[in-house]
Each structure stands twice: as C-alpha cells, then as structure tokens.
Amino acid sequence: MTTFDTDVVVIGAGPVGLTLANLLGVRGHRATVLEARHELIDYPRGVGLDDESIRTLHTAGLWERVRPFTVPHHVVRLVNGTGRVLATNNPRTQEFGHPRKHGFVQPLVDKELAAGLDRFPGTALRFRHRVVGLEDRGDHVAVTAERHDAAGEPAGTVTVTARYAVGCEGGSSFTRKWMGVEFEGKSPSTRWVVVDVADDPIGTPSVYLGADPRRPYVSIGLPQGIRRWEFMLHDDEPTALCDDPAFMRSLLERHVPDPSALRVINQRTFTHHGRVASGFRKGRVFLAGDAAHLMPVWLGQGWNSGIRDATNLAWKLSAVLAGDADDALLDTYTEERRKHASDMIDVNMAAGTVMKMGRFGGAVRDAAASALNLVPKWKSYFTELRFKPMPRYASGVVVDQATLRPGRAGAGFKRRGALAPFTDSCGELSPVGMQFIQPRVTTADAADALLDDVTGDWWTLATWGTNPTAFLTEADLALVRRHRIRLVSFMPETQRTWAETEFAGSPAPVTVVGDTTGALKDWFDVRACGLVVLRPDHFVAAASLTRQASQVLAALRTAASLTTAPVGEPALEGATA
Known part of the structure; x- marks a missing residue:
C-alpha cells in the first residue's frame, strides 16, 4: 500500500478546518493543517454558538475546554427605532443536550480548537504555509505550499501528499477557484x-x-x-x-x-455576503465553511454552518479512510450539506431585509409585529427559533421510512407504502434525516449521562422497549460487528434492571439505556417507529418497525456505501458495497 504524508490535508486553520482535523484525530486518522498566517486570527468575528455545534465539540472532546468562553441562553431581541421590542428569540428547549444558543468569544475558542490537535501524534498545524498548488493524482492528492520564515520572508516550497484535501480557507478560497465551481448568490453593497x-x-x-x-x-x-x-x-x-x-x-x-x-x-x-458554491467536491478535494458558502451575520449562523460541514464530512472521510465505506459515500457530502446552507442563507437574507427597512416599511413592520405578538402560536415561531431551518437530509445516507428504499427519504408517509397497514401511531412525519434528541439517561455504568456519551460517535441501532438482537439474523449480526454498530435498547428506567439481566445472554452486546426523563418515550410515542439507526453525526439514517430490522440494515448498507472488506483494509477505489 502506498504511504502518504498524511490522511487529509486541511487548508486553513479557521474554526472549520481545526474542528475537522480534531474530529479526524479522535477517530484515529491523521491530518495536516496548512495556514497562510503566522498565527490564528486574534480579533472576534463569530459571536453565536448553537447546540448543534456544541454537540460536535463534545464529540471532539473539546466542549469542556471551550465552555468557559461561552454564555448560555443568549436572548435576541428585535427592537425598532424607539427601542420597542418587536420580537424576542429566547428558545428554552435543550432537546440536543445543551441550551439552544450561546454567546462566545471566537479567538479564545479557536485557540482551544488548535490546542486540541496536540492530542494526536500524527496531526500537525503548520503556520506560514500558503497553498499555491493542488494536484489530484487519482489515488491521492498533492498540495504545494509556499513557506515563510518568522520574518515573513519566502523560505521555499513544500508538497504534502494525502488521501484527500479539504479547503477551509475562507471566502477567497484558493481551493474553490482550483475546483472551478460557481460561487452563486448575492453580495449586497451594504x-x-x-x-x-x-x-x-x-x-x-x-x-x-x-x-x-x-x-x-x-x-x-x-x-x-x-x-x-x-x-x-x-x-x-x-x-x-x-x-x-x-x-x-x-x-x-x-x-x-x-x-x-x-x-x-x-x-x-x-x-454581508450570501453565496454558495455549486459543488462541494471535485475528485479528492472538498470545500467546507466559508470556502463553500458565505453566510450573512444576522442569525449568527456563519460559524455554526461551517461546523455542520465539518461534522458531516469528518465521519464520512473517517469511514472511507478506515475501509468501512466505498469512496461513493463522499458524494453525499454535497448532496446533504449544500441545500441546508443555501436555505440558511435565504433566511439570513430575509432577516437583513427586516432590519434595514426605511421609515414607511418600518412602520408597516412594527404594526405587523404587534399583531403577531397577540397570537401565541405566531409569537412562538420567533421565540423558539422555529424560523431557523433545522438540517433535514432528504437524500444521501438515509432510508425512506415508508418504502425502505435507500438514498432518499420523504418527510412524511401519510400511511402510504408498505408501512401503512402496520402502524397505529399518531405520527405521520418521518424522523429520517433529522438530528436525534439527546436527553440525559442512566445505564449500568453511568448515571445522569448525556446520550451521546452512551452511544458513542459511530453507528447505533436502537429499539424502544425490546432487545434489538431479537430481530437480527446471523448475517445482520455480522454486519453489526463489521461496522461497529452499537446495539442499544431504550427502556423506562423502571425496567432497566430487568432488561440488563434478560439481555445478558444476547448474541451480541446490548447497552440498556434507562429513560429517566421520559424524553425518549415521548419521542417514540409520536413517531411510527420502534427502531432507529443513528449515524455517527447523530442524525437518523433509518426508522422502522422493529420487525423490519433486516430490511433496514440492507438498505443502510447501500445508502452508506458500506464495504464488506475485512476490518482495517481500505475499500477498493470504485468498488461497490
């Protein structure tokens, strides 16, 4: 096997590139981060940190380091020219394990992201390395950078070889220009x-x-x-x-x-800019963060949108690098991330329009806001941040709940397809493609733990109230072992001890999770499923009746391009799952 200098070259030491390198590191892969500057940017830029990003930082093992530089429950109030409050954004939900909104000091957080790389012997952060060349050589990439000494003088060039390269170097991205993709959208003159x-x-x-x-x-x-x-x-x-x-x-x-x-x-x-690249991948080269999309600042989503990119791309690169998936898995990155980034730009642009209204438009806006505040349902639309589009992946690594076909997933099923005769749930909206909740739970080994600490950062197959192995064939169990899919049974806390004893002799280990808050029961209670498969980024890849477990795993294998190569051997380039 050919040996390369590193697994992934990350171009740019902003928060997206640093987060990506950390996520690769915690999953056992090497990254080299090349940064043109001589140090991290030291002035504040982003100021808003959301719960999804915190979940990613927790996965990267960095949340406790970052936490001192944040303030939770950052309330946002829209006021008019006289100081009258038109709308208040104060979401109090913690469905993903943390308060929805935080204020933060970006330079201090970025510094912790950079320091986190020191944990990984095969990972390096190289300042004064300006990338000037990219070459996709078929089975790897070669990235050429100009080096500069401490005085800023040229000190020659260096070429780094890797399996993949990711451009995270901001809006003027060299990588994006090398890829030749369009940068679509608007840059208002304001x-x-x-x-x-x-x-x-x-x-x-x-x-x-x-x-x-x-x-x-x-x-x-x-x-x-x-x-x-x-x-x-x-x-x-x-x-x-x-x-x-x-x-x-x-x-x-x-x-x-x-x-x-x-x-x-x-x-x-x-x-302010609102732009998105027409594609996030070209061969072995990818875009993430501001290199892929520029986000107006109104809703504080520039930093967070970039972290979503890193979260999505990191587990997919990790799977391919480990030989768990074919390279085709990486095509789903653009498929999943581009639409949500574009939707978020549109919402931010609309918010900017509301902010910049003149005297006449402002008077109309103020009157409309007063009327909306009289209707609790409309008021909660702003208070609970419902106008913010949550990521939902309708295509990519998903399995349709109604048909169990891989690659695309409808938002609902309305009793259609094979699922219709079997369900009496009140839920008709599918959770597939949405982020799974993260309540606090109890296990035999941990009390009051966040769910992600129990399920880990890879695949999970979970059922409500039953032993998941009861529905798996020998072939299914072989797939579970091959891809390190954790089997979990969610139980009312009152039944946890019974289940731990009852499931002790299962053909594969089952982690019994006590639902101490009732949040997991509530989640399943309004959804027509008793089984879910969670991706490494904690999104729901599939949801079904428990009896459909084998069909779900077969569809998941296709949707995620999972390989049957022995553990530790990379999938063959172009191979099918």
Missing part, C-alpha cells in the same frame, strides 16, 4: 462597521437587533466583559469615514455615555 470594546459599559447580557430606520445597529453582550456594536453605513458614507474618531463617537453616543472613554479592542468594516 457595509457595516463592527466595534468590540472591553469592560462592557452597558452590562446587559444579551443581543439587541436595532431595526432603526435612521441607522440599523446591533448591540451584543459577550463573555469576559466584551460588548460588540455593529452599525450600518449609508451608501453616501465612504468606508474611510470609520477612521474618523468624531464619526465613530457619533455612532456610539446614542448607546453609551462618553464614547471616548471606551477601550476598543477591535474595529473593522465588512460587507
């Missing part, structure tokens, strides 16, 4: 100036989106006493005006007494 100050002079802990017709603004309370303001620049105001202290004082004096006394730690201007 410019904003952002100001971060230490020793927060206001002290309120959350976020205000100021939909002020005179000048839209944002005011954000962040961890460690940081306050951020963002102000929209009018078309007739040159960017250079932001260098004028008097102009900056005029922006701030409506929000804080004595702006000249502020301790400014960062001031920059930027333009």
Whole structure:
C-alpha cells in the first residue's frame, strides 16, 4: 500500500478546518493543517454558538475546554427605532443536550480548537504555509505550499501528499477557484462597521437587533466583559469615514455615555455576503465553511454552518479512510450539506431585509409585529427559533421510512407504502434525516449521562422497549460487528434492571439505556417507529418497525456505501458495497 504524508490535508486553520482535523484525530486518522498566517486570527468575528455545534465539540472532546468562553441562553431581541421590542428569540428547549444558543468569544475558542490537535501524534498545524498548488493524482492528492520564515520572508516550497484535501480557507478560497465551481448568490453593497470594546459599559447580557430606520445597529453582550456594536453605513458614507474618531463617537453616543472613554479592542468594516458554491467536491478535494458558502451575520449562523460541514464530512472521510465505506459515500457530502446552507442563507437574507427597512416599511413592520405578538402560536415561531431551518437530509445516507428504499427519504408517509397497514401511531412525519434528541439517561455504568456519551460517535441501532438482537439474523449480526454498530435498547428506567439481566445472554452486546426523563418515550410515542439507526453525526439514517430490522440494515448498507472488506483494509477505489 502506498504511504502518504498524511490522511487529509486541511487548508486553513479557521474554526472549520481545526474542528475537522480534531474530529479526524479522535477517530484515529491523521491530518495536516496548512495556514497562510503566522498565527490564528486574534480579533472576534463569530459571536453565536448553537447546540448543534456544541454537540460536535463534545464529540471532539473539546466542549469542556471551550465552555468557559461561552454564555448560555443568549436572548435576541428585535427592537425598532424607539427601542420597542418587536420580537424576542429566547428558545428554552435543550432537546440536543445543551441550551439552544450561546454567546462566545471566537479567538479564545479557536485557540482551544488548535490546542486540541496536540492530542494526536500524527496531526500537525503548520503556520506560514500558503497553498499555491493542488494536484489530484487519482489515488491521492498533492498540495504545494509556499513557506515563510518568522520574518515573513519566502523560505521555499513544500508538497504534502494525502488521501484527500479539504479547503477551509475562507471566502477567497484558493481551493474553490482550483475546483472551478460557481460561487452563486448575492453580495449586497451594504457595509457595516463592527466595534468590540472591553469592560462592557452597558452590562446587559444579551443581543439587541436595532431595526432603526435612521441607522440599523446591533448591540451584543459577550463573555469576559466584551460588548460588540455593529452599525450600518449609508451608501453616501465612504468606508474611510470609520477612521474618523468624531464619526465613530457619533455612532456610539446614542448607546453609551462618553464614547471616548471606551477601550476598543477591535474595529473593522465588512460587507454581508450570501453565496454558495455549486459543488462541494471535485475528485479528492472538498470545500467546507466559508470556502463553500458565505453566510450573512444576522442569525449568527456563519460559524455554526461551517461546523455542520465539518461534522458531516469528518465521519464520512473517517469511514472511507478506515475501509468501512466505498469512496461513493463522499458524494453525499454535497448532496446533504449544500441545500441546508443555501436555505440558511435565504433566511439570513430575509432577516437583513427586516432590519434595514426605511421609515414607511418600518412602520408597516412594527404594526405587523404587534399583531403577531397577540397570537401565541405566531409569537412562538420567533421565540423558539422555529424560523431557523433545522438540517433535514432528504437524500444521501438515509432510508425512506415508508418504502425502505435507500438514498432518499420523504418527510412524511401519510400511511402510504408498505408501512401503512402496520402502524397505529399518531405520527405521520418521518424522523429520517433529522438530528436525534439527546436527553440525559442512566445505564449500568453511568448515571445522569448525556446520550451521546452512551452511544458513542459511530453507528447505533436502537429499539424502544425490546432487545434489538431479537430481530437480527446471523448475517445482520455480522454486519453489526463489521461496522461497529452499537446495539442499544431504550427502556423506562423502571425496567432497566430487568432488561440488563434478560439481555445478558444476547448474541451480541446490548447497552440498556434507562429513560429517566421520559424524553425518549415521548419521542417514540409520536413517531411510527420502534427502531432507529443513528449515524455517527447523530442524525437518523433509518426508522422502522422493529420487525423490519433486516430490511433496514440492507438498505443502510447501500445508502452508506458500506464495504464488506475485512476490518482495517481500505475499500477498493470504485468498488461497490
């Protein structure tokens, strides 16, 4: 077998590239991160961290390191020019194991992501390496970088070989240009100036989106006493005006007494972008994060969308590198991630439109908001963040619940197909393609544990109230062993001890999980399934009746391009599962 310098070359040491390298590392694979800068970016950029990203950081073993630089339950209020609250976004659900929204200080979090790479002997972070060449050689890639010394002077070039390369180097991505894909979307001409100050002079802990017709603004309370303001620049105001202290004082004096006394730690201007690459893969080269899509800042989803990319791509690369899946699995990355990124851009663009309305439009908006707040159902649409499109993978590594066909999954079944005669559940929406919940649970070895700590970071086949091995053939059990699929039985806590004894002699180990909060029972109670297969990223790959376990595993094998090669041997290039 040919030996390469590393398994994956990651281009760019931003949060997406660093997270991807950490996720590869915890699954036993090597990564080399090449960064053009001489150090990590040290000024704040992203300020919002959501529960999905925290779940990923937990998988990477980094959440406890990152947690001190966050504040949970970051409330967002949309206010008009008089300060009247039009809508409040304050989701209190913790269905994925953590509060829905956090504020955070990005440079400090990025530093922990970089430090996390030190855990893996085969992983390296190389600063002062600007990538200037990419070559796909069929069975591997060669990435060429210009090196610079500590003084910034050229110090020759280096070429790194790897099985795959991932471009995570931002909106001006060299990788994307090398791939030759379109970068579709809009870049509105609206410019904003952002100001971060230490020793927060206001002290309120959350976020205000100021939909002020005179000048839209944002005011954000962040961890460690940081306050951020963002102000929209009018078309007739040159960017250079932001260098004028008097102009900056005029922006701030409506929000804080004595702006000249502020301790400014960062001031920059930027333009909102809403763009997405037409494809995220070309051969052995991929895009992730801002290299793949640029997200307007309104809903704080730029950082989080990139982490979703890393989460999705990392387990698929890991599966192929380990010989668990054929290379065709990697085609599902674009299929799954591009649409959600595009949908998120659209929602952010719409939010920006609401923010920037003039006097007449603003008056109409304010009146509409007042009416919406009178209807609890409409009000909760904003309060609980329901307008944010949750990732749902309708194609890719999914199995349709009604037909059990691999590769595509309908959102509902309405008693259609083979499932119709057998179900009396009240649920007609399929959970396939959605992220599974993460309550706290109990096992024989752990009390009050997060579910991900019990199921792990690879495949899980779980049933409610039964022994999953009861429905598996010898061939199914061989597949379970080959692909390290953890078998789990969710039980009411009152039955856990009985099940642990009853299932002790099963033909394969079964982890019995006590549903101490009732959340798992509630989940199954409104869904027409008693069995689920969870992917390594905690999304539901398949859901069915328990008796359909063999059919589900057969379909999953196709959807995920799972190989039958012996453990430790890579799948043959182009081989079928």
